[in-house]
Amino acid sequence: MATTAVIRRGPPEQKVREKLHSAAARVFARKGYATATVREIVEMAGVTKPALYYYFGSKEGVYKAILETGFRDFETRANAVEKMKGRASIRLRRLCREVFALMQRHLDVVRLMHSFYYGPPQGAPFFDFDRALFRFHDMVGKIVRQGVRSGEFRGNPEAMTLAVLGACNECIDLELVHPEMAVDGAGFGRVIDVVLRGMERKDGR
Amino acid sequence: MATTAVIRRGPPEQKVREKLHSAAARVFARKGYATATVREIVEMAGVTKPALYYYFGSKEGVYKAILETGFRDFETRANAVEKMKGRASIRLRRLCREVFALMQRHLDVVRLMHSFYYGPPQGAPFFDFDRALFRFHDMVGKIVRQGVRSGEFRGNPEAMTLAVLGACNECIDLELVHPEMAVDGAGFGRVIDVVLRGMERKDGR
Numbered sequence: 001m002a003t004t005a006v007i008r009r010g011p012p013e014q015k016v017r018e019k020l021h022s023a024a025a026r027v028f029a030r031k032g033y034a035t036a037t038v039r040e041i042v043e044m045a046g047v048t049k050p051a052l053y054y055y056f057g058s059k060e061g062v063y064k065a066i067l068e069t070g071f072r073d074f075e076t077r078a079n080a081v082e083k084m085k086g087r088a089s090i091r092l093r094r095l096c097r098e099v100f101a102l103m104q105r106h107l108d109v110v111r112l113m114h115s116f117y118y119g120p121p122q123g124a125p126f127f128d129f130d131r132a133l134f135r136f137h138d139m140v141g142k143i144v145r146q147g148v149r150s151g152e153f154r155g156n157p158e159a160m161t162l163a164v165l166g167a168c169n170e171c172i173d174l175e176l177v178h179p180e181m182a183v184d185g186a187g188f189g190r191v192i193d194v195v196l197r198g199m200e201r202k203d204g205r
Numbered sequence: 206m207a208t209t210a211v212i213r214r215g216p217p218e219q220k221v222r223e224k225l226h227s228a229a230a231r232v233f234a235r236k237g238y239a240t241a242t243v244r245e246i247v248e249m250a251g252v253t254k255p256a257l258y259y260y261f262g263s264k265e266g267v268y269k270a271i272l273e274t275g276f277r278d279f280e281t282r283a284n285a286v287e288k289m290k291g292r293a294s295i296r297l298r299r300l301c302r303e304v305f306a307l308m309q310r311h312l313d314v315v316r317l318m319h320s321f322y323y324g325p326p327q328g329a330p331f332f333d334f335d336r337a338l339f340r341f342h343d344m345v346g347k348i349v350r351q352g353v354r355s356g357e358f359r360g361n362p363e364a365m366t367l368a369v370l371g372a373c374n375e376c377i378d379l380e381l382v383h384p385e386m387a388v389d390g391a392g393f394g395r396v397i398d399v400v401l402r403g404m405e406r407k408d409g410r
Contacts, residue, residue, distance in 0.1 A: 032325025111323060117382050118316060119324025120237025133382075155402075159395035162375050162388070163368070166396070169378065170371030177322050177338075183367070190364035191371070197360075198403025 017055050019045040021069070024052075024062040025108035032115060033063060033124035060125050067127045070109035074102055074132055078139060088147030089196050093189070095139060096168050100188050103172045111176055140164050147199070154201040163198065167191045222260050224250040226274070229257075229267040230313035237320060238268060238329035265330050272332045275314035279307055279337055283344060293352030294401050298394070300344060301373050305393050308377045316381055345369050352404070359406040368400045 023045035027036045038059050042049050056062035077098040084091050103110050113129050115122070141161045147153035153160060171191055175182040183191065228250035232241045243264050247254050261267035282303040289296050308315050318334050320327070346366045352358035358365060376396055380387040388396065 030325070035325065114319070114323035115325065117323075118319035120235070120240065120320060120327070122325070155399055156395045158388075159392065159399050162379070162396045163372050163399040166371030166373075166375030167368050168371075170367050170374055173374065174367070183363075187364065190361045191367045194360055194364050194368040194403040195371075195400060196403065198399040198401065202407060 016045075016047055016051055020047060020052055020055060020062060021066060022108075024056075025066045025106075025112070028063060028066070029108040029111040029115070032119065033112075033122040064125060064127065066109060067112065067129075070102075070106040071132050073106065074099070074135075077102055078135060082139065088143050088150065088152050089200065092140065092143045092147070092164060093192055093196065095143065096164065096192050097185065097189065099136060099168060100171060101185065104175065107175060110172060114176065137161070137165060144199070151201060153199040155199055160195075160199045163195045164192070167195045221250075221252055221256055225252060225257055225260060225267060226271060227313075229261075230271045230311075230317070233268060233271070234313040234316040234320070237324065238317075238327040269330060269332065271314060272317065272334075275307075275311040276337050278311065279304070279340075282307055283340060287344065293348050293355065293357050294405065297345065297348045297352070297369060298397055298401065300348065301369065301397050302390065302394065304341060304373055305376060306390065309380065312380060315377060319381065342366070342370060349404070356406060358404040360404055365400075365404045368403065369397070372396045372400050 020041065024036075024041045027041050027044060031040070036059070038049055038052055041059075041062065042052050045051075052062060056065055078095070081091060081095045081098060084094065116124070116127070116129055141157065144153060144157050144160045144164070148155075148157055171183055171188045225246065229241075229246045232246050232249060236245070241264070243254055243257055246264075246267065247257050250256075257267060261270055283300070286296060286300045286303060289299065321329070321332070321334055346362065349358060349362050349365045349369070353360075353362055376388055376393045
């Protein structure tokens with residue numbers, strides 16, 4: 001009954017869910033999983049506690065939902081790039097730009113992911129962050145090796161893969177740590193191009 | 206009197222200090238500043254509490270000492286590279302390899318730095334992590350611009366700077382997050398070389 005009242009009184013259903021979703025992402029990212037409370041999340045979202053329990057069941061539920069949404073979004077984009085044909089450098093640039101844009105949109109999820117990897121244990125429910133990390137790593141590696149086979153790239157595939165991943169992560173980290181120094185999509189494209197230029201086979205060399 | 210007893214009974218003075226230092230770095234890096242205790246640190250170091258108070262004064266004292274040692278080491282290496290003459294690409298490669306080697310040796314400090322930037326607030330005493338971050342960023346940027354002026358590099362200096370920093374950070378992150386995939390010094394050199402090749406001016410282009 002309480003939840004019905006919440007829905008009737010408040011903004012349309014989808015909006016409440018979205019508000020809770022982004023408020024929770026912000027609270028978790030700022031305070032960490034352990035010390036974040038349902039009260040803070042609902043206060044930031046401007047809704048009542050029963051709304052959170054209705055849509056997500058619990059603090060754990062909203063945490064998992066945030067991560068799953070971000071990762072599903074990544075999978076969708078990764079799958080789209082995987083279907084592309086053509087030059088490896090174009091597909092690589094496209095993949096990186098998609099991932100950069102995605103991370104810009106899910107900065108709080110990226111921050112949660114970083115705090116999982118680098119921060120102290122938070123008692124948060126298990127989430128397989130490695131799956132996405134490896135998926136991105138493997139996709140970049142695969143396109144790099146295709147480019148080497150087709151004669152488009154030259155060099156050590158592992159080194160080229162890490163250089164590409166480094167360019168992506170550096171620009172995301174800058175956004176997290178020093179947003180005042182962050183680059184936009186065009187700036188990010190220039191960073192990736194430095195690395196791609198270093199991978200391209202030059203005639204006469 | 207207690208501290209004197211500790212020193213007399215235990216290993217030589219310098220060794221006790223070093224043991225406490227590295228045990229504390231490990232405990233802070235694993236548990237975060239807030240939940241780490243003096244008891245855990247001394248147990249891991251295999252010494253008694255008074256030894257920690259004698260050498261570092263407090264939990265805060267040992268925390269600061271760890272960070273200051275790491276950053277002093279960085280400053281020493283940065284200053285040495287700054288005095289180098291010659292081609293920008295050689296100085297850049299040298300700087301990056303020095304920083305990579307340094308970070309490999311101070312992995313726990315790097316982990317603390319990451320958890321400061323990405324993790325939840327830990328109530329740790331203030332430490333100016335940005336100083337070293339900016340110093341490295343500025344040094345790379347300066348050598349890149351010198352290389353552009355001398356005609357050695359071609360491209361956007363900011364993009365080239367981020368590509369170089371990305372290569373360094375990627376290899377360090379791999380060591381922190383997936384040590385089984387980490388690269389050694391030679392592997393790191395190959396990653397940096399991909400980026401440097403992308404920065405070099407090619408004749409006829």
